[in-house]
Amino acid sequence: xxxxxxxxxxxxxxxxxxxxxxxxxxxxxxxxxxxxxxxxxxxxxxxxxxxxxxxxxxxxxxxxxxxxxxxxxxxxxxxxxxxxxxxxxxxxxxxxxxxxxxxxxxxxxxxxxxxxxxxxxxxxxxxxxxxxxxxxxxxxxxxxxxxxxxxxxxxxxxxxxxxxxxxxxxxxxxxxxxxxxxxxxxxxxxxxxxxxxxxxxxxxxxxxxxxxxxxxxxxxxxxxxxxxxxxxxxxxxxxxxxxxxxxxxxxxxxxxxxxxxxxxxxxxxxxxxxxxxxxxxxxxxxxxxxxxxxxxxxxxxxxxxxxxxxxx
Amino acid sequence: xxxxxxxxxxxxxxxxxxxxxxxxxxxxxxxxxxxxxxxxxxxxxxxxxxxxxxxxxxxxxxxxxxxxxxxxxxxxxxxxxxxxxxxxxxxxxxxxxxxxxxxxxxxxxxxxxxxxxxxxxxxxxxxxxxxxxxxxxxxxxxxxxxxxxxxxxxxxxxxxxxxxxxxxxxxxxxxxxxxxxxxxxxxxxxxxxxxxxxxxxxxxxxxxxxxxxxxxxxxxxxxxxxxxxxxxxxxxxxxxxxxxxxxx
Ligand SMILES: Cc1cc2nc3c(=O)[nH]c(=O)nc-3n(C[C@H](O)[C@H](O)[C@H](O)COP(=O)(O)OP(=O)(O)OC[C@H]3O[C@@H](n4cnc5c(N)ncnc54)[C@H](O)[C@@H]3O)c2cc1C
Numbered sequence: 001x002x003x004x005x006x007x008x009x010x011x012x013x014x015x016x017x018x019x020x021x022x023x024x025x026x027x028x029x030x031x032x033x034x035x036x037x038x039x040x041x042x043x044x045x046x047x048x049x050x051x052x053x054x055x056x057x058x059x060x061x062x063x064x065x066x067x068x069x070x071x072x073x074x075x076x077x078x079x080x081x082x083x084x085x086x087x088x089x090x091x092x093x094x095x096x097x098x099x100x101x102x103x104x105x106x107x108x109x110x111x112x113x114x115x116x117x118x119x120x121x122x123x124x125x126x127x128x129x130x131x132x133x134x135x136x137x138x139x140x141x142x143x144x145x146x147x148x149x150x151x152x153x154x155x156x157x158x159x160x161x162x163x164x165x166x167x168x169x170x171x172x173x174x175x176x177x178x179x180x181x182x183x184x185x186x187x188x189x190x191x192x193x194x195x196x197x198x199x200x201x202x203x204x205x206x207x208x209x210x211x212x213x214x215x216x217x218x219x220x221x222x223x224x225x226x227x228x229x230x231x232x233x234x235x236x237x238x239x240x241x242x243x244x245x246x247x248x249x250x251x252x253x254x255x256x257x258x259x260x261x262x263x264x265x266x267x268x269x270x271x272x273x274x275x276x277x278x279x280x281x282x283x284x285x286x287x288x289x290x291x292x293x294x295x296x297x298x299x300x301x302x303x304x305x306x307x308x309x310x311x312x
Numbered sequence: 313x314x315x316x317x318x319x320x321x322x323x324x325x326x327x328x329x330x331x332x333x334x335x336x337x338x339x340x341x342x343x344x345x346x347x348x349x350x351x352x353x354x355x356x357x358x359x360x361x362x363x364x365x366x367x368x369x370x371x372x373x374x375x376x377x378x379x380x381x382x383x384x385x386x387x388x389x390x391x392x393x394x395x396x397x398x399x400x401x402x403x404x405x406x407x408x409x410x411x412x413x414x415x416x417x418x419x420x421x422x423x424x425x426x427x428x429x430x431x432x433x434x435x436x437x438x439x440x441x442x443x444x445x446x447x448x449x450x451x452x453x454x455x456x457x458x459x460x461x462x463x464x465x466x467x468x469x470x471x472x473x474x475x476x477x478x479x480x481x482x483x484x485x486x487x488x489x490x491x492x493x494x495x496x497x498x499x500x501x502x503x504x505x506x507x508x509x510x511x512x513x514x515x516x517x518x519x520x521x522x523x524x525x526x527x528x529x530x531x532x533x534x535x536x537x538x539x540x541x542x543x544x545x546x547x548x549x550x551x552x553x554x555x556x557x558x559x560x
Contacts, residue, residue: 072441094472096471098453099441099453099454102437103441103444105407106407106443107445110407111406111407111524111526111527112406112407112438112527115435128435129434131325131329131435133329134533134534135532135533136529137529137531137532137533139528140528178449178450179479179480180478180479181476182466183476183477184473185477186473234491242470242472248430255559273535278541279550279554294539295541295542295543295550295553297545297547307547308550311547312551312560
């Protein structure tokens with residue numbers, strides 16, 4: 001029988017919804033137990049939130065000053081030790097999990113399943129490769145722990161009516177001093193978070209400037225939507241990096257995605273394939289974005305967006 | 313300081329990937345192969361550090377089949393001082409790659425190892441982190457800025473929340489994100505010069521590393537296709553279509 005340990009992601013004392021999505025992925029294994037590990041400076045409040053996630057048995061906490069920031073080199077040895085006795089260790093396929101989990105896998109001497117998108121059985125999974133242009137079924141050995149990052153866009157968040165036990169762990173692991181946190185410059189935004197928003201509007205190179213993104217923000221606020229961007233728009237400095245959607249940015253699954261002035265390169269499309277409805281607005285009728293869009297409108301975005309905002 | 317750069321050969325990012333009819337993999341025969349874009353960025357960064365006088369030598373490493381020599385020559389033409397070709401017939405998994413690179417590190421003693429954050433074929437995003445763990449050294453993944461001051465590197469990382477800056481002691485592993493730099497173009501005279509630069513070939517087995525099949529790849533399939541959409545003529549049509557779907 002499987003026993004799954006999930007590594008909680010959190011920031012500023014808030015549990016990230018990616019954790020509850022990992023729990024949904026773990027539940028597909030029909031395991032004997034799903035536990036969550038919270039590594040933090042003060043883990044209690046985060047653990048209390050994690051304990052509410054449906055299906056969780058025990059929330060394990062390690063509160064240490066060194067855990068104040070999510071540094072993989074500091075967290076990995078603790079996770080590797082806590083993993084003892086578990087058949088599976090899952091983390092989210094966010095930058096947090098992508099940074100941490102391979103380091104854990106190497107410490108345990110095993111391979112890693114990246115971007116797990118479907119559970120077939122306890123050791124077989126599906127994952128995307130080539131920017132999502134192929135899906136491969138992979139099998140991890142049955143006699144070693146399975147280390148995986150979970151593609152969060154593939155799983156809904158588990159409910160929050162649970163009441164798991166919380167238990168402090170004393171891992172007694174020596175931690176390296178060679179890696180030090182300096183600062184985090186977080187893009188402050190009052191809009192819904194890109195990775196959990198049910199509606200997202202993204203702008204591309206066509207916007208032409210940061211100033212011009214106003215038309216996107218304005219429509220987003222009307223719709224209560226999060227705002228994303230193509231790589232070209234981020235590279236050009238119109239918007240910060242945390243807004244990039246795609247193979248190397250965020251993989252999202254909103255109910256509604258509106259791509260504005262985005263051509264639809266495969267690297268961008270891979271980030272939005274799980275969206276419920278994709279709307280494309282582009283002046284080029286041959287833009288590849290129309291091949292994947294559910295609703296397409298050809299025209300100049302600077303004319304269309306104000307009209308659309310007024311019509312809603 | 314010596315810098316070791318991972319330089320993988322992958323299917324070019326512009327190729328439309330096709331799954332083989334029998335599902336045994338994706339079509340790679342006759343398909344354009346190129347350096348992994350993230351590795352080109354890693355190489356560019358190493359060259360810039362050499363140009364600033366922070367590094368003396370840049371060594372590119374590829375684990376690839378025997379026919380990958382022109383690929384390594386490409387890295388030399390871009391500006392690496394020498395190349396090491398670890399010959400392996402089949403693709404190797406990240407943990408194997410990390411073990412092989414660790415063997416090279418023991419031999420070469422680099423002050424910095426620069427790798428791409430992921431290769432755009434298997435999209436695993438693992439090798440740098442695994443290598444740092446095995447080497448018991450720091451890692452700074454997804455770098456968009458790198459500054460070296462003596463034995464310390466200050467790295468800005470692209471994370472979901474924004475930009476994180478960390479400080480790491482060298483030697484260390486840094487993996488590159490897209491906005492670290494824009495790789496230079498190779499000029500014709502450099503291609504000529506590259507012909508006489510040292511290129512060492514080394515069978516993977518000579519490093520004492522077995523290519524382990526840690527995560528076995530089975531059936532491949534194309535991603536589920538989305539149903540064909542509709543084109544609307546104007547904003548009114550768009551609003552109607554959204555209403556029909558209950559989205560507004
Ligand atoms: C390794 C790698 C990873 C990558 N990762 C990502 C990623 O994660 N995310 C990502 O997005 N990209 C990624 N890319 C880049 C990707 O290949 C494309 O270059 C990028 O997505 C293009 O952005 P764009 O659509 O905004 O710009 P363009 O391709 O230039 O498209 C602009 C579009 O705007 C339209 N347009 C122009 N003016 C107007 C107007 N007035 N009204 C309406 N439409 C207009 C044009 O017709 C065109 O279709 C990656 C590339 C590589 C090599």
